[in-house]
Amino acid sequence: MSALFLGIDVGTSSTKGVLVRADGEIVATATRAHELDLPRPGWAEHDADQIWWNDFSAIARTLTARTAEPVTAVGVSGIGPVLLPTDGRDRPLRPAILYGIDTRAGQEIAELDAELGADAIAERAGAPLTSQAVGPKLRWLRRHEPETWRRTRRVHMANSYLVSRLTGAYVLDHHSASQAVPLYDSRKQDWADGWATAIAEHIELPRLAWPAETAGLVTAAAAAETGIPAGTPVTAGTIDAWTEALSVGVRRPGDVMLMYGTTMFIIATLDTRRVSPPLWGTVGTFPGTFSLAAGMATSGAVADWVRRLTGEPDFDGLAAAARLSPPGANGLLMLPYFAGERSPLYDPDARGLLAGLTLRHSRGDIYRAALEATAYGVRHNLESFTEAGAPPRRLVAVGGGTTGGLWTQIVSDVLQQPQSLCASSVGASLGAAYLAALTAGADVDIDDWNPVVDACEPDPALAATYDEGYALYRRLYHDTADVAHALAARQV
Template identity: 30%
Template structure:
């Protein structure tokens, strides 16, 4: 007697500090098994492995072998946890943080793995939060404005230091030898698919949002030459046919099958960006449904039938999230990172001891104490720019601010002020979209921060609207698995796959009218600080950063 076994897909999500694999049933999206593999090197922001020369400020690198180790470890472990066999897997999909980008040879070998370049920081992958290319981003914007580049408005009039062109220009200006050796400049999401199939592929999503690819083309050579004479041919390092979300990139190679424990010939979906695949997992593909993927940072994704110029968003790309619609992206560079900073720096030993006695974490203790306060009781306002501002100012040389400190200020006051500041930042993004003619009909949250109920209730109160939540533990990995199901032909398109395999809890949080009214007054103060320090009222943040960079040598 035989038992029918469900067809499954595997979604692999490559995050900032770890990678995770998820095995999902194709028929209804139920999660059958998962595994997480921490990166051995994490984020390289101090010095290169084995080196002692400090990296400059705002650098953040990664190690490609850490990513391969996720395939080697997490994929077979997740398969075992699911009780699934390799022959049950109809497809595998992968998503990545973006823009995480690396220089390689023509065959995809990372330059950092060549002995000649092992001690050269620019040969390593630059993580999404590598913000050292802000001068290059500023130059791109200035030249685009001067020459009237039509693509600039698609990015809200700003280009981020996190993206492909700014990082590549920094590479050229600071290490032209490594730049010349880089035959390919490739998003990590596409590189990992290259490792799986043995053939290069490029995804439309990353190219559009991180690579300034609009209306079928990249910026022309004349514009690139205006940035640097040797930059004119840069697009050749990117140029490759682009595949839409949910397409098949190829089949699993024999080498990758041996690495992952899967069958050779298994369908491999095209790579994608972590936040964008999560829209399918959260059933947030309809126009006007904004999805906030909340973790160390937050990425906001929303589809629309209309194209509009939205100041400071991170891109409007046709078919970028789902075919047939304009996909918009915005974001906040620091969210969970801010709360972690508060725990590291603001909590005294007595708090640590209390948390230990009670068997809870410092995050949980500070959340509990912060949640017990009435709105405004701490007397503080913060700007959530510790990692710069992604939207709507698109300036990663801005910095955090805390106003209202007194000798009575407690750690939980600072913690709550930072929670509220990130909610104000999200409200600024929502209002900017709506003022630009792109209405936000629903707001859904996903990501690792969902477990903090106080945080999510604060967002509902500050936004003064219901907040839905993704009803799945691994949103990006589930989204990658959904894309894989479409690539395998199990569903005709992403919408039908999302409807069957996605998970959404509607109106999980609803606003309290009294708290919402109190937050309106505080938000007005946040906007005053936001516009003063972010829109030219004072350049002190930039001056302080320049002084820090000069002191660092």
């Protein structure tokens, strides 16, 4: 009987799980869709019990019921950085405030920059204060929900909350902590003396561990809810984008993951710490590694908006129509800032724009313009990586958006760089299962679990077309930003 590893990841719009053997054989997978709660413009939330724990438990029960073999170890990952305030018994006090797509704490970002110094924050934490940061959201909670703040004793991210429900342990991994800017000192790789206690005040901060370390063992109560045997080791886990990168072998210096999902997320692996204000600098998944990361506020979300607007039941019809539209979308240009923009603009009041419309344009042109807009956004971010001294040497594409090939081809054509594609698109849950295997001491290699099987090569003949389109894309934002900001102020 071979070892069996369970990986479950809680994403923005679905939770996914996988059972994997030590040789990389995928025994079973399961998925549960869930909704993102958007109670106000600029707010994004999840109910930790109804979504995170209920999804995890249901998927764990489904997968463990498909085999008579016991699970050897459990890996968890989830969206982040997020802020879930709980009481001293880890009971949620409000829905979790999500990562950079939640832009409510703009005032608090400005205040902390002024108090601590923007340069000092970037140098100590490794990243600037943006809508991605946890510290400003803690201050927002204190200001706007004082009763919740008074009752808050602990704070969780998705993976640490799952660890708590499974094991009773209050543990957060170093990587996730490094995104709790400015509470973590990425130079010392520990909570930031002075800053953490000043911002978190009476809140107990979790014990720190590395993602592949054992956080605890499954309790009898959790075993009854999940079907996972009591006593099974559970990893500390980490943020889902990093387990997604791990799932496709992005772990060596120069490797860069492009994650095609609801948002586009980009991670570069480094062997030295780098600080670049347009990007997020973090510690890596493993000791001795570091990352630079970037994230667009929307990507697949814009594509889905076009699908819903045109009444298409799925993306196949839109993709077929977009293939009939030439590169440049017959003179259409979109800004994909439908939920503001994260890196490298950090402009929560940026807004989407479709320029060049005529009565001759079709749904295929509009859909192609949306895909090209996300490709231009990727190019903008990758230029920031190069300027930071971390030029991408190898691009690996992953995520649901790689299906069908049109989106990845447009991105390669805009970048004029190839992208590697791996055998499995299971994603972050596979990376979580791999962490579980490492936790259990298994001799495994992710490149054996999920080898590269294909590449998306750029068309050199399109370089000039997309260079021109990219220049217009960059110009369009600057030329229309004042109008976008004025309109944003009217959206409540």
